[in-house]
Every structure is written in structure tokens, then in C-alpha cells.
Amino acid sequence: MITPSGWWESRRLPGSGAGPNPDRIVIGSEGILGIITEAWMRIQKRPQYRATAAVMFNSWENGYDAVRQIAQAKLWPSNLRILDSDLTADSTGINNGMNLLIIGFESSDLSQKWPLDQAIEIAKLCNGIVTNDNIIIDDGTGTPTGRGGAVGAWRNAFINVGGGLTAGLGMVTGTFETAITWDQWPEFDQKVREATQAALDDVCGGGTVNCRFTHVYPDGPAPYYTYVGNYKKDGYFEQQDAIKIAASDAIISAGGTITHHHAVGRLHKPWYDVERPELFAESLKAMKKVCDPSGILNPGVLIDPA
Incomplete structure (x- = not known):
């Protein structure tokens, strides 16, 4: 990363316990410390095995409880998202008051039938309803797993032509x-x-x-x-x-964060000011003063201009 005060270069390591992670500080800084010019990326092999299921729930509460149990079972699905009944109706056309849970697994090396079966079993214990036509398993044959049934309807609604x-x-x-x-x-x-x-x-x-x-x-x-x-x-x-x-x-x-993945920027800053510890804010200001003495990088983001 290049900063107005010079270069910031971290060491390439798979992990480290040597103090606060400089990479994490940069990733969350939203451009107020410097400009990233080079990064080390982790890659993985292209998935060959996929498994997908759509599960319906009569209640929102049963649906998100199934999600919680699947997440805490450490099955690590690649896709685990639930839509409430209104969104299910709007996006899939399933207008029967049901809540839709989408479960997806993928791997480059192993069949994903077993983890999907386990996730479906958990969903059924939470009163989930799943039919055979909404369970699709690709054991390396290239069978599409996300283009049919309720899962496909959601996919098509999500990737639409909204534009204004x-x-x-x-x-x-x-x-x-x-x-x-x-x-x-x-x-x-x-x-x-x-x-x-x-x-x-x-x-x-x-x-x-x-x-x-x-x-x-x-x-x-x-x-x-x-x-x-x-x-x-x-x-x-x-x-x-x-x-x-x-x-x-x-x-x-109510105790949440003002943003999970959309960033703070200027729009969310008033609530970020409340969420973060004040001592952290002062520490961040000190770090910015070292990296960007004149305050030219993204002024007004995360912290007030000096």
C-alpha cells in the first residue's frame, strides 16, 4: 500500500500471531490510510461437485432456527440463505405464505450428498418441507444445481434487470x-x-x-x-x-452493526460513531495522522477530518 508518508508492505504468511494484523487494519480502513497497489490472493480449485436443496417453512421462526442449527453443526455450506414469506412471494412467485430456505454445497474433490443430507435432516426437524424435485446433486457430471425449482426462481429474480x-x-x-x-x-x-x-x-x-x-x-x-x-x-x-x-x-x-458488508463511508458514519469505541476512534485518528499527515485521503470517511 502506498501512503502519503511512504510504503506499507506486510509479510506474505498463511497466518501470524505477531501483534495486530496490519492487513486487517488496511482492509477495514476504506481508503483513509493509503491506496492498495498489490495484494496476495488465496485461490482454490474450481468446484466439480455440487448439491442444492430448497426447503419451505410455514413460519419464519422455524426457518431461521433451522439456519442457526445448520450453521452451528459446522457443515459449512457454500450457500445458506433464508427468505421470509413476503420476499419468497415477490421473488419466486410462491405466494402461499411459505418461507424459502436455500442450501448449497460445493467441492472440487468430494461428493456433497452427505453434507446436504445432514442439512436437510436438520431442516426437517425444524418442520421444514422438502420435495425430491427440489433436491439436486451433481457428482461431477455437470448437472445444473441452481437453475430449476424454487432455487432457480430465486436466482432469476436476484439477477434481474432492475435499473430504475x-x-x-x-x-x-x-x-x-x-x-x-x-x-x-x-x-x-x-x-x-x-x-x-x-x-x-x-x-x-x-x-x-x-x-x-x-x-x-x-x-x-x-x-x-x-x-x-x-x-x-x-x-x-x-x-x-x-x-x-x-x-x-x-x-x-437494538445492538446490531450499522453495516456488515456495505462499508461505512459517509452515509453510515453517524451510527458508526456510536457503534465503535471512542478510544479506537482516537487511535485510528493517530494512525491516519502518521500515514496521511495532510488528510488528503478520503476525508470524512470513518473519522472526522483533522
Whole structure:
């Protein structure tokens, strides 16, 4: 990494316990310390074995409990995401109040039938419903595993041609993402949905909020929320801001992070200021002062300009 004060070069190692990891500091710094010019990438062989299943749940609670148990069983699926009933209906056309869980495994060396069977068994114990036509296993033959059934419907909806259509139809829409521990998750989800829905009701006269998990850890999920409401004439950005502020306030007050993978930037900085320890902020300012004495790199991101 090149900084205004000179080069920052770390050693190429598979792992190290020698103090705080300089690579992690750079990765999370959002360009305020320097510009990355060279990086060491980890690669893996192309997967030859794949296995996918779509499981339906009558309740959101049963669905995310199955996700928790699969994650904590250390089966390490490549894809594990649940869609609530509203998102399932919107994206797949399965409009029967069911919540869709997508499970996927892949490997370059081994059949993935066994781990998929284990994950399906856990899902069934949580009252999940899965039919044979929604279980697809490719043992190296090249059989497509993500293009048919409910999984394929979600894939096609996710990779769509959205480009400004909702705005053109007079709709206010947006997304936000976060992460939370499992013990806090049910109450957290309720509070975030309630706050966002209240903002939609106030700003747009109504609307919808739905949720899916984009990432899952043994310790908790990374939920991704989508909201849609009717745009009122004039003040589009003010309407968006009001909804964003309400959702972000709810996330922080309920114990979540202001962003899991979208970064802080300037938009999320007011809530990042609350989330991070103040002593860490002062330490980050000191590091920036050393690397970027004149404060020319991405001023206003993560910390206030000097």
C-alpha cells in the first residue's frame, strides 16, 4: 500500500500471531490510510461437485432456527440463505405464505450428498418441507444445481434487470444490511421491522419490509432488509433519508452493526460513531495522522477530518 508518508508492505504468511494484523487494519480502513497497489490472493480449485436443496417453512421462526442449527453443526455450506414469506412471494412467485430456505454445497474433490443430507435432516426437524424435485446433486457430471425449482426462481429474480424501474413507477425503495448474534436476533428483527414499517407508514402512507439472510455464522446471521413504499410528490431524497434514519437508529439501539458488508463511508458514519469505541476512534485518528499527515485521503470517511 502506498501512503502519503511512504510504503506499507506486510509479510506474505498463511497466518501470524505477531501483534495486530496490519492487513486487517488496511482492509477495514476504506481508503483513509493509503491506496492498495498489490495484494496476495488465496485461490482454490474450481468446484466439480455440487448439491442444492430448497426447503419451505410455514413460519419464519422455524426457518431461521433451522439456519442457526445448520450453521452451528459446522457443515459449512457454500450457500445458506433464508427468505421470509413476503420476499419468497415477490421473488419466486410462491405466494402461499411459505418461507424459502436455500442450501448449497460445493467441492472440487468430494461428493456433497452427505453434507446436504445432514442439512436437510436438520431442516426437517425444524418442520421444514422438502420435495425430491427440489433436491439436486451433481457428482461431477455437470448437472445444473441452481437453475430449476424454487432455487432457480430465486436466482432469476436476484439477477434481474432492475435499473430504475421502481423509481420510474413512483416507488421509494431501498435496502440495508447488518449483523447480530443469535441470542439477540428475534427481538432485533422485530424492532428493526417495526421501526422501518412505522417510517414507511409516516412517509409513504404504507409499504412493505422484507428480510433475507445473505451470510450466516455460528454466532449469528447477517440479515438484509428491503423496503418499498409509494413515492409522494416532491421530496424524494427527504423521504429516503427519513426511512434510512429510522432503520439505522433501530439497528444501533437494538445492538446490531450499522453495516456488515456495505462499508461505512459517509452515509453510515453517524451510527458508526456510536457503534465503535471512542478510544479506537482516537487511535485510528493517530494512525491516519502518521500515514496521511495532510488528510488528503478520503476525508470524512470513518473519522472526522483533522
